Amino acid sequence: MKLFSNTITTLEKALDYSSLKQKAISQNISNVDTPNYKAKDVNFKSVFQSTLDQTITANRTDARHYQFQGVPSTQKTIINRNDTSYNHNGNNVDLDKEMADLAKNQIYYNALIERVNGKFNSLQTVIRGGK
Template identity: 40%
Template sequence: MRLNDNVNLLSKSLDAYSIRQNAINNNISNSNTPNYKRKDVEFDKILKEMTNENEINIKTTNTAHIGNNDKNMNLEPKIIVDKNTKSRLDGNNVDIDVEMAELSKNYIKYNVVSQQITNAFKRYKNAISGGGR
């Protein structure tokens, strides 16, 4: 694992949560628009599937090398349209209460990942400066 792989993965997570924030805001803004279908961003499920896979693809240039799995660099969030949720009479399926709860969950996830990136850079700084000698 390269030194910055963790930060890259966390950065992709921040991007996904930012995109999800925009999707939720659009849902809230269009809560009274007839025939509007709510949108969501699928990222956590993709990340979980990627980390739970049993097969690890290792890329090496020499049989004596220990490889690195670069699949997380291809990790991209997917915007999905929710057509399964029951619609109101006007065809809109946005529930403000659900959207506000999702907004709060997304805010917490974003802040946790942001804090993890901050802590990673503090560790790098500490390592570079000699660990506080």
Template identity: 30%
Template sequence: MIGKLDQALGFHEAALRLRSERQQALASNIANADTPNFKARDFDFSQALQNAVGRTSGAPAAPTAGLAQTDGGHQAGNGSVTRAGAPSMLYRTGVQGGVDGNTVDMDVERNQFADNALRYEASITMISSQIKNLLTAIQG
């Protein structure tokens, strides 16, 4: 019983974590809309969720790319690059070319931000409903 409960809530935990990371990426894009040469970043949510769910169901984790320190003078790599379970960030190509090299399209970013926030809230509501149903079943 506990395993099934953990499986059901584990999926939602992974989805909420990824939604939160995506919200941060989209907020960063919006915040840097006027920064010259800033490249908008995002990740494929469905692929990242499949990777996260596959990892939590007992499947081996996909190998992560690391930075090799071949010289003592090299600095340690950024932790976000090699962090296990992190989605791979991709650069979003701009529809219209900007003079300053910035690829942030505010209409796209705002729409993606609102959509992601709505889906985050829907996941929270679904989890809350599942927990209420479990409490009702336990209490009788």
């Protein structure tokens, strides 16, 4: 959805990141007692880079200008955390950390939704002529 700026598109990508993070956290919580399960996490850097690759464009108005191209991200978005083991059965899910991440992600999601609502309210105000 591209209305008047890239703001709504960027907010949409941020909501996609939050949704992916929510899925990873919920998988970790649901597999807290599964033997040899390795916790999953979302790599913010690769999601951010793919968003930049898709939303930033530049036009060259002179041949002397530098080429502007985003470098495509080759990193995986969802990664497994294999560096720790909290339980005797090989599982590395820390329930307290997952619950804290869940709360943080919920706050992030709510802030994004408020921002999207603000953008649409601004558009409605403009369409109505400021009334």
